[in-house]
Amino acid sequence: MFLLAASYYFYINIKPVYALLLAGVTLTTYLFTNLIAKARSDRSKSLLLTGAVVLTLLPLFFFKYFNFVNEGIFTLLNYTGLHLSLPHLSLLLPVGVSFYTFMALGYTIDVYNEEIEAEKNFGIVALFLSFFPVVMSGPIERAPNMFQQFKGKLQFNYxxxxxxxxxxxxxxxxxxxxxxxxxxxxxxxxxxxxxxxxxxxxxxxxxxxxxxxxxxxxxxxxxxxxxxxxxxxxxxxxxxxxxxxxxxxxxxxxxxxxxxxxxxxxxxxxxxxxxxxxxxxxxxxxxxxxxxxxxxxxxxxxxxxxxxxxxxxxxxxxxxxxxxxxxxxxxxxxxxxxxxxxxxxxxxxxxxxxxxxxxxxxxxxxxxxxxxxxxxxxxxxxxxxxxxxxxxxxxxxxxxxxxxxxxxxxxxxxxxxxxxxxxxxxxxxxxxxxxxxxxxxxxxxxxxxxx
Amino acid sequence: MNRSLVTEKLTAIFRTVFNDEGIELRDDLTANEVANWDSLTHMLMIGEVEKEFSIKFKLKELGKLEDVKSLIDLIEHKMNS
Structure with missing residues (x-):
């Protein structure tokens, strides 16, 4: 709990509004992994996985590729005579968005592949995706390694x-x-x-x-x-x-x-x-x-x-x-x-x-x-x-x-x-x-x- | 097809794909112990196994493979089902 609070405090200090994005990805991951675990048929599991992947990738795509796609498409349309445009957005990429997105996706796919059980404790998932030493730039951690450690009692070890x-x-x-x-x-x-x-x-x-x-x-x-x-x-x-x-x-x-x-x-x-x-x-x-x-x-x-x-x-x-x-x-x-x-x-x-x-x-x-x-x-x-x-x-x-x-x-x-x-x-x-x-x-x- | 025949055929595939005529299969043999068994050659081996035994794996099943024993078990399970 303390680590989670510290991690969010750390992240909010960088830019408060982006913490909402991190929380959104966390919530999506938590909900979808638990739904995938509960789904009975392979088909519904696949559908849920697709939904989770799309939703989790959405912020990363938006912040990273919006202007690239936007300008690319409208430049092409210009050639065909259609002069349309969307405004160029000066967006600052939220710190660590790639890294927690990858970690969230990895965990979701692991649950789908039955390599790890869906975590019931929301705090563990939230800590996994926001853990402050790695949230900004990796290493890109895996759920099985981190969940196990977060669940254990943290003790001072000289x-x-x-x-x-x-x-x-x-x-x-x-x-x-x-x-x-x-x-x-x-x-x-x-x-x-x-x-x-x-x-x-x-x-x-x-x-x-x-x-x-x-x-x-x-x-x-x-x-x-x-x-x-x-x-x-x-x-x-x-x-x-x-x-x-x-x-x-x-x-x-x-x-x-x-x-x-x-x-x-x-x-x-x-x-x-x-x-x-x-x-x-x-x-x-x-x-x-x-x-x-x-x-x-x-x-x-x-x-x-x-x-x-x-x-x-x-x-x-x-x-x-x-x-x-x-x-x-x-x-x-x-x-x-x-x-x-x-x-x-x-x-x-x-x-x-x-x-x-x-x-x-x-x-x-x-x-x-x-x-x-x-x-x-x-x-x-x-x-x-x-x-x-x-x-x-x-x-x-x-x-x-x-x-x-x-x-x-x-x-x-x-x-x-x-x-x-x-x-x-x-x-x-x-x-x-x-x-x-x-x-x-x-x-x-x-x-x-x-x- | 009995287990020893599966092992024999699998040994031949391993020797060709991993380019080592000296490979002997053991139940607890893992990728770490075979020089050329990496993420690139792994899928080549899987493709050859599917062809040889006329079976189709699911990606999910491959993720659970831990050693040669689990691979042979899976091949037998696929052939019998």
């Missing part, structure tokens, strides 16, 4: 409080020292792309994935850590993504909660529907899933291109997997460090370039123009911003080193979890000092709040 604080500390480092620092360079270059040489554009393009990792990865750790302090375990969102050697592995390590959600509720039904087409059915399902993911990231054509590139890369990997496996076995490549490094670099480059399409700033022709400049105008020295580059490089080196050790030498170098008190406390202070020394404190927003 280990969890300390564990949570450590995650939060590292999350702040990733956000303030890494993401916000790199943002200075990236924004400086991309906001005036025409005035920068190709090598600057290349450098900024290569920094983008690290920036998003610092931003969303850091945010996720803060959210997970905050929940942990209160005794609630939330699913992880990133798992050292830059050590993935293929795109399919990358997508098992990057924004994990979103990908798992898309896999379960979009990709699986689609691939099931297309299963009679064998491999091509999977290719269609994959591409559609990522195009939908792109459309969710933003209502513009460039986001669809971003999604299509991901779908295409995964499809190619799937179609060539048998040959690649045979090739790797034949030359015994899998454990060779240079082969692993090649895979990591290739995957990183592919993702970094594809990410150029995944932003609000640039349209597809603009991105293509930037690519052209990168490949034709990179002989000059890049734009230098000494402090930003030095501090950004330092912060990145620290994050990279930590991830590298955890990836390849787990448990070998312990700092936050060292048994020795002095080492442990020194490392806390060291990170706190580094946050103040390298961090940016200008109130930068988290990138994913806009979703």
């Amino acid at each position: 280990e969890m409080v300390v564990g949570g604080l450590k995650l939060m500390l590292w999350g702040y480092f990733m956000k303030l020292a890494l993401a916000d620092r790199l943002s200075i360079y990236i924004d400086a270059v991309f906001k005036n792309a025409d005035q920068h040489v190709g090598s600057s554009l290349l450098l900024a393009t290569l920094m983008q994935p690290i920036r998003v990792y610092g931003d969303l990865g850091g945010y996720s750790l803060i959210a997970i850590g905050c929940a942990k302090v209160m005794g609630i375990n939330v699913i992880p969102n990133f798992n050292r993504p830059f050590f993935a050697t293929t795109m399919s592995e990358f997508w098992r390590r990057w924004h994990i909660s979103l990908i798992k959600w898309l896999t379960d509720y979009v990709y699986t039904p689609l691939s099931f529907a297309f299963r009679r087409y064998g491999v091509w059915g999977i290719v269609i399902a994959l591409n559609l899933t990522f195009i939908i993911s792109g459309a969710w990231h933003g209502a513009a054509f460039n986001f669809l291109v971003w999604g299509f590139i991901q779908g295409l890369a995964l499809s190619v990997e799937m179609l060539t997997r048998k040959n690649k496996d045979a090739f790797e076995d034949r030359f015994n490549l899998r454990k060779r460090w240079w082969y692993i490094l090649f895979g990591c670099v290739f995957t990183y480059l592919l993702f970094a370039f594809s990410l150029s399409f995944g932003g609000d700033a640039a349209t597809v022709p603009e991105v293509l123009h930037i690519f052209k400049r990168i490949f034709t105008d990179s002989v000059h020295m890049p734009y230098k911003d000494g402090d930003t580059m030095l501090y950004g490089f330092l912060a990145f080196s620290i994050v990279f080193l930590k991830d590298f050790m955890e990836e390849y030498y787990p448990g070998r170098v312990l700092l936050f979890n060292n048994k020795n008190n002095t080492v442990r406390w020194l490392s806390y202070y060291c990170v706190i000092f580094l946050i103040f020394y390298l961090g940016i404190f200008s109130g930068e927003q988290f990138v994913y709040f806009q979703f």
Whole structure:
């Protein structure tokens, strides 16, 4: 009860009127899940599910796609000679609407699939959808994991409080020292792309994935850590993504909660529907899933291109997997460090370039123009911003080193979890000092709040 | 069709779809233990199973599969009903 009140208090403080929307989605979810559970026939269950999905998605669609659809349709009608228009609405996307909508949909579909019973206690459902550490930007949680924990008695657990604080500390480092620092360079270059040489554009393009990792990865750790302090375990969102050697592995390590959600509720039904087409059915399902993911990231054509590139890369990997496996076995490549490094670099480059399409700033022709400049105008020295580059490089080196050790030498170098008190406390202070020394404190927003 | 024949046919499908001739099916075998068994190949395997045993699954049924045993149980249940 206290957590629910705290969560709504937190949400109302951001913008009171949007709390009504959250409450509306909660009420819809609660009513429909209980109706689905009570319905006798498969047909009525399906009808109720359809109703629930439409009603739950309505606010998200309205706020996210109203202007896109509105302008799109009336531009088309203009061509046919019909000059109609609806007013352009300057709507601010309610904070977290995507995230609680996805969680609500996931829970409703789980009830429909009989994977979880419909919850009778309204407070539990309301807390699940408004739980303040995750409501704004994820990780996108699942009902079975959260309901169980919310129903248990929350007790002060020293280990969890300390564990949570450590995650939060590292999350702040990733956000303030890494993401916000790199943002200075990236924004400086991309906001005036025409005035920068190709090598600057290349450098900024290569920094983008690290920036998003610092931003969303850091945010996720803060959210997970905050929940942990209160005794609630939330699913992880990133798992050292830059050590993935293929795109399919990358997508098992990057924004994990979103990908798992898309896999379960979009990709699986689609691939099931297309299963009679064998491999091509999977290719269609994959591409559609990522195009939908792109459309969710933003209502513009460039986001669809971003999604299509991901779908295409995964499809190619799937179609060539048998040959690649045979090739790797034949030359015994899998454990060779240079082969692993090649895979990591290739995957990183592919993702970094594809990410150029995944932003609000640039349209597809603009991105293509930037690519052209990168490949034709990179002989000059890049734009230098000494402090930003030095501090950004330092912060990145620290994050990279930590991830590298955890990836390849787990448990070998312990700092936050060292048994020795002095080492442990020194490392806390060291990170706190580094946050103040390298961090940016200008109130930068988290990138994913806009979703 | 008895259970051992179902297992035998299923083993052949697993070996082809997951590209590993060494796969031996056990009741408690799960996707985590098979290198190429992921969300992409899973549905390919399901499609092959449907073709081989001339059955049709429901999506809801697939969500409840936990291991090879539950898959064989479901195949037998579908073939007998």
